[in-house]
Amino acid sequence: MAWVGGTGAFSGLLVIALGIVTLRTGWIVPTARRHVTRPHRHGLGAPLTGSSVVLRGLFCFRVLPSVSWEARFFGGNALLLxxxxxxxxxxxxxxxxxxDHGDPSGV
Known part of the structure; x- marks a missing residue:
């Protein structure tokens, strides 16, 4: 079962890295390039989504101190949402x- 946490943590780190690249350069993965019209907003959402998955993987390997399952569940879901x-x-x-957007006089 540890491979699930490891795979999730790895994919979460990849999503965080792609989000940071999008924020810094505006580059989008070629498969999503046609669909994304606002790269800055996409770049802000990707690290939040990835951090949710990374935190779940870190809790799985007991790298972070243990907190209640409610805090992990609601915190992770809040980041993901x-x-x-x-x-x-x-x-x-x-x-x-x-x-008439170009005509501010309204005539």
């Missing part, structure tokens, strides 16, 4: 502008 709430809207198309 926050990350997904940032990643989800990053894939929405940009808002449309109205035709």
């Amino acid at each position: 926050t990350g997904l709430l940032l990643i989800g809207p990053s894939r929405l198309p940009p808002p449309r502008r109205s035709r």
Whole structure:
């Protein structure tokens, strides 16, 4: 069962690294490039989502001091949900502008 925690921790570290690269350079993985319209928001959500998985792996290997299962469960889910709430809207198309957007006088 330790391989589950190790695989999760490794994939979480990979997601965190990709999120940091996205924040610093704006680069998106080629498979997601077509779908992501807001790279900054995607870059903020990826480390949060990855840290949730890494923390669960660290608790599995007892690297971190043990806390109650409620704190691990709700804390990990809060990180995961926050990350997904940032990643989800990053894939929405940009808002449309109205035709008279360039004319501030309203005439």
